[in-house]
Amino acid sequence: MVQGTKSDLDIRLDRKPPVRLVVEDLRVAYQTERGPFRAVDGISFEVAPGSVLGLVGESGCGKSTVVKALLRLLPETAKTSGRVLLDDADILTMDAKALRSARWNKIALVTQSAMNALDPVIRIGDQIVESIRAHEPVDRAAAMQRAADLFALVGLPPERLVEFPHQFSGGMRQRAVIAMALSLNAGLLLADEPTTALDPIMQDQIMSRIRHIQQSLSRSMILVTHDVGLVAENCDTVAVMYAGKVIERGPTLEVLNSPRHPYTMGLRNAFPRILEEGEARPPLISISGGLPDLFRPIPGCRFAPRCPFATSRCTSEEPPLSLTEGAHFSACHYQDRAEEFREAALKPGTWRKQELAS
Amino acid sequence: MSADEQVAPVIEACGLETHFTIGGGIFAALAGAPPRIVRALDGVDLSIKAREVVGLVGESGCGKSTLGMTLVRMHEPTGGEILHEGKPITRIEGRDLKAYRARAQIIFQDPYSSLNPRLTVARIVAEPLEIHAIGDASTRREKVRQALRHVRMPPEEFEQRFPSDLSGGQRQRVAIARALVLDPAFIVADEPVSMLDVSIQAGVLELLDELSRKLGLAVLYISHDIATVGYICDRVAVMYLGRIVEQGPVQKVLRKPMHPYTQSLMAAIPNVDPAIRRDRVTLTGDVPSPAAIPRGCRFAPRCVHAGERCRTIEPELLPQEAGHHVRCHLFADGVDLQQTPGLPVTSQRS
Numbered sequence: 287m288v289q290g291t292k293s294d295l296d297i298r299l300d301r302k303p304p305v306r307l308v309v310e311d312l313r314v315a316y317q318t319e320r321g322p323f324r325a326v327d328g329i330s331f332e333v334a335p336g337s338v339l340g341l342v343g344e345s346g347c348g349k350s351t352v353v354k355a356l357l358r359l360l361p362e363t364a365k366t367s368g369r370v371l372l373d374d375a376d377i378l379t380m381d382a383k384a385l386r387s388a389r390w391n392k393i394a395l396v397t398q399s400a401m402n403a404l405d406p407v408i409r410i411g412d413q414i415v416e417s418i419r420a421h422e423p424v425d426r427a428a429a430m431q432r433a434a435d436l437f438a439l440v441g442l443p444p445e446r447l448v449e450f451p452h453q454f455s456g457g458m459r460q461r462a463v464i465a466m467a468l469s470l471n472a473g474l475l476l477a478d479e480p481t482t483a484l485d486p487i488m489q490d491q492i493m494s495r496i497r498h499i500q501q502s503l504s505r506s507m508i509l510v511t512h513d514v515g516l517v518a519e520n521c522d523t524v525a526v527m528y529a530g531k532v533i534e535r536g537p538t539l540e541v542l543n544s545p546r547h548p549y550t551m552g553l554r555n556a557f558p559r560i561l562e563e564g565e566a567r568p569p570l571i572s573i574s575g576g577l578p579d580l581f582r583p584i585p586g587c588r589f590a591p592r593c594p595f596a597t598s599r600c601t602s603e604e605p606p607l608s609l610t611e612g613a614h615f616s617a618c619h620y621q622d623r624a625e626e627f628r629e630a631a632l633k634p635g636t637w638r639k640q641e642l643a644s
Numbered sequence: 645m646s647a648d649e650q651v652a653p654v655i656e657a658c659g660l661e662t663h664f665t666i667g668g669g670i671f672a673a674l675a676g677a678p679p680r681i682v683r684a685l686d687g688v689d690l691s692i693k694a695r696e697v698v699g700l701v702g703e704s705g706c707g708k709s710t711l712g713m714t715l716v717r718m719h720e721p722t723g724g725e726i727l728h729e730g731k732p733i734t735r736i737e738g739r740d741l742k743a744y745r746a747r748a749q750i751i752f753q754d755p756y757s758s759l760n761p762r763l764t765v766a767r768i769v770a771e772p773l774e775i776h777a778i779g780d781a782s783t784r785r786e787k788v789r790q791a792l793r794h795v796r797m798p799p800e801e802f803e804q805r806f807p808s809d810l811s812g813g814q815r816q817r818v819a820i821a822r823a824l825v826l827d828p829a830f831i832v833a834d835e836p837v838s839m840l841d842v843s844i845q846a847g848v849l850e851l852l853d854e855l856s857r858k859l860g861l862a863v864l865y866i867s868h869d870i871a872t873v874g875y876i877c878d879r880v881a882v883m884y885l886g887r888i889v890e891q892g893p894v895q896k897v898l899r900k901p902m903h904p905y906t907q908s909l910m911a912a913i914p915n916v917d918p919a920i921r922r923d924r925v926t927l928t929g930d931v932p933s934p935a936a937i938p939r940g941c942r943f944a945p946r947c948v949h950a951g952e953r954c955r956t957i958e959p960e961l962l963p964q965e966a967g968h969h970v971r972c973h974l975f976a977d978g979v980d981l982q983q984t985p986g987l988p989v990t991s992q993r994s
Contacts, residue, residue: 515914560915
């Protein structure tokens with residue numbers, strides 16, 4: 287920990303290496319009465335040790351399903367295939383004992399709803415102590431000391447460790463959940479919309495703290511969000527998901543500044559930014575239409591029905607996620623026309639063809 | 645059009661207060677504990693003209709929604725006045741109140757729970773007409789169709805659909821159509837797009853902006869998403885603990901914020917350009933409870949500039965330049981906060 291003298295526990299935990307995560311052809315289909323719902327349909331990505339991957343997309347794109355699959359938290363009705371390699375061990379096939387030791391110890395999770403992540407009838411400090419002692423052979427006092435350090439780290443007064451979740455405000459609860467997720471200094475932090483429910487000021491404080499910890503301890507992290515601004519500020523690489531697939535992936539700067547997939551272009555346009563003083567209001571451009579029906583197999587590009595540049599090839603033949611340049615991948619048949627598309631995508635008229643459908 | 649300039653604002657709040665009493669139950673009474681007063685709105689002045697969209701921003705719990713709901717009389721004001729086209733409506737009741745409610749409508753955040761799932765779109769939009777007994781069946785039908793056309797949902801296609809067939813953006817359009825069907829003069833839009841996906845929210849915002857101009861509506865747009873405010877609002881008001889601390893033309897307030905609170909708020913917005921890194925002002929602590937409002941300036945306990953005077957005397961909301969008002973002692977003395985070191989300026993990463 288940053289301040290005070292380090293206990294044996296702190297030293298041991300600080301020495302944990304960051305984790306490399308490789309996801310290969312992950313597929314998740316929820317079995318329902320209407321047949322399989324292909325929430326995640328063959329996605330691959332990699333998180334290099336100590337780096338931050340942004341997983342961005344809108345509701346229903348499958349990003350939260352990916353997070354759950356990485357921890358094997360999906361319900362029994364979900365059929366999962368592919369490989370999730372955590373430092374070469376496949377999470378999807380490991381036995382219960384190995385899984386128990388990987389969870390929290392190697393991968394920690396911060397969820398969106400801090401309300402549901404805490405037990406309402408147990409003091410918050412005791413909940414953190416419990417999670418530490420489940421994985422580390424330390425006494426209660428040492429674990430409580432670590433809990434107090436973690437509270438200080440997320441900006442909560444340690445004397446409030448003895449309180450119950452209902453005595454905390456929403457922002458404080460979210461910070462307590464983050465403290466708990468950091469308690470074992472897991473090599474990979476999965477942050478699923480960690481600040482979505484919070485106000486801008488609280489969001490900024492929490493993201494700064496998470497980023498500081500991630501950088502100083504060189505942790506790997508996946509930040510799942512729909513907020514392009516958070517990705518821009520926090521992630522080294524970004525994967526953009528649409529309807530169960532990664533449609534574009536690469537270094538954040540490149541993907542956001544020179545997107546090669548029309549969906550990413552549209553997402554960037556639709557995302558409001560603070561305008562310069564005296565700048566004329568640019569039109570906010572929405573992407574009309576909705577997600578395709580994931581109960582049925584989709585022959586072509588998933589974005590084709592909403593894409594202003596789609597051709598007949600797009601509706602019949604699925605574009606593979608292929609390397610464009612550097613480490614920038616995109617799943618579009620018309621990679622070579624990306625620059626032309628980017629220019630056209632800035633004009634509202636381009637996107638207006640099926641306005642009524644939104 | 646020119647006549648509008650002369651008439652009173654469509655809606656005006658003067659020193660508006662909405663206080664709630666909590667803990668006044670039987671057990672508290674038996675224990676002899678006095679009820680506590682939550683000062684959710686504590687002296688708000690705001691006016692909105694026809695064809696004007698005013699943004700209202702602030703952290704949760706600052707009173708934004710209470711202000712919206714008090715202006716349409718869903719909460720009872722405990723002090724101050726609300727004027728509608730120059731006439732006080734603060735304490736009207738019965739038939740007058742019902743008539744006012746046809747003029748002042750509200751759109752809520754969650755289009756998944758604000759529409760009755762068992763009614764068709766046409767019935768949902770027609771309901772306000774039935775409640776206010778406006779027109780016969782055929783005029784109602786025509787008004788419903790017109791309202792649906794205003795929100796760009798062709799009636800032929802959508803009239804007979806149920807909310808479950810609609811996307812979030814379409815549902816929110818239905819909610820807007822329901823608000824428009826009574827030909828209101830004033831609409832409160834309380835976080836109308838915060839539940840919608842980014843690719844959809846642009847369409848709803850654009851619609852609000854267009855309707856305000858086309859139908860001459862006064863719109864109060866409540867949001868914690870400050871970036872969206874810049875796209876549709878003419879003016880913006882920043883609330884903190886039940887009071888407006890800054891208001892003015894939208895680009896002035898967003899780009900040259902004066903109040904230390906607005907500056908922290910603006911500094912907390914992530915920038916969508918990965919090449920730009922912000923300098924940060926770290927604001928500590930949470931918004932204090934409106935049941936225990938600090939003495940002096942309400943923001944003083946969290947303010948880096950707070951001095952002795954800030955902790956004892958509450959500043960007034962004073963005009964600075966061209967319609968820009970700020971409630972801060974620092975500006976009463978002509979201190980230029982923009983030049984003060986340690987304050988947010990966006991800087992390029994080298």
